[in-house]
Amino acid sequence: MELELSWRVRPGRECRNWWCREDRVARMVKSREGKDGHVTQCLRCATTQSKLWRKANPDRARATKRGWYRRNRRKVLDRNAAYRNRDPEAYRLWLKSYWAANPERMRQAQQVRRARKANATVERFKDTEIFERDGYVCYICTRLTDPSSPPHTPLRTVLEHRIPLKRGGDHSRANCATACWECNSHKGQMTDTEFLALIAF
Ligand SMILES: [Zn+2]
Numbered sequence: 001m002e003l004e005l006s007w008r009v010r011p012g013r014e015c016r017n018w019w020c021r022e023d024r025v026a027r028m029v030k031s032r033e034g035k036d037g038h039v040t041q042c043l044r045c046a047t048t049q050s051k052l053w054r055k056a057n058p059d060r061a062r063a064t065k066r067g068w069y070r071r072n073r074r075k076v077l078d079r080n081a082a083y084r085n086r087d088p089e090a091y092r093l094w095l096k097s098y099w100a101a102n103p104e105r106m107r108q109a110q111q112v113r114r115a116r117k118a119n120a121t122v123e124r125f126k127d128t129e130i131f132e133r134d135g136y137v138c139y140i141c142t143r144l145t146d147p148s149s150p151p152h153t154p155l156r157t158v159l160e161h162r163i164p165l166k167r168g169g170d171h172s173r174a175n176c177a178t179a180c181w182e183c184n185s186h187k188g189q190m191t192d193t194e195f196l197a198l199i200a201f
């Protein structure tokens with residue numbers, strides 16, 4: 001006589017989570033190691049679980065993601081290139097709308113790219129972190145800057161490198177400060193000390 005141990009009439013088929021009644025093989029997580037080529041957890045439960053795990057372990061999740069990217073970089077780049085080449089015009093439009101929707105990420109990417117080009121040490125942070133730290137006050141003229149004022153207008157909030165990247169400064173929180181566009185453009189490639197000495201009277 002066979003004992004029925006649980007409601008699982010087909011062991012290894014149902015999702016392992018007791019509250020979940022998914023039993024369609026096609027909905028299980030595929031795995032080469034698992035029995036019959038799948039593990040006993042459904043895709044929905046696995047997705048929810050990994051989402052919760054990532055939320056609880058953000059640093060480890062980031063490390064895992066980075067590791068994966070490092071191993072699969074070539075593949076990702078090739079796939080992106082194929083996508084770009086399939087319909088360049090559509091890609092350009094998508095890119096444009098993406099950057100318009102994520103201006104903060106665009107600025108961060110530009111800053112990191114510029115810093116890399118200048119062989120500077122790169123710390124990862126958003127410029128808004130620095131702006132908030134400095135209270136949106138320009139460290140040179142002490143005026144209150146305005147992040148919503150259009151680019152290339154005097155009071156526009158910009159991220160300033162006290163020692164310019166091209167002169168060996170780092171893209172770090174310590175070397176970055178909030179400035180108005182006007183001061184930033186006058187300062188050019190001078191260091192903060194040089195510029196402040198020049199405008200002092
Ligand atoms: Zn499930």
Ligand SMILES: [Zn+2]
Pocket residue numbers: 138139140141142143179180181182183184
């Ligand atoms: Zn200023």
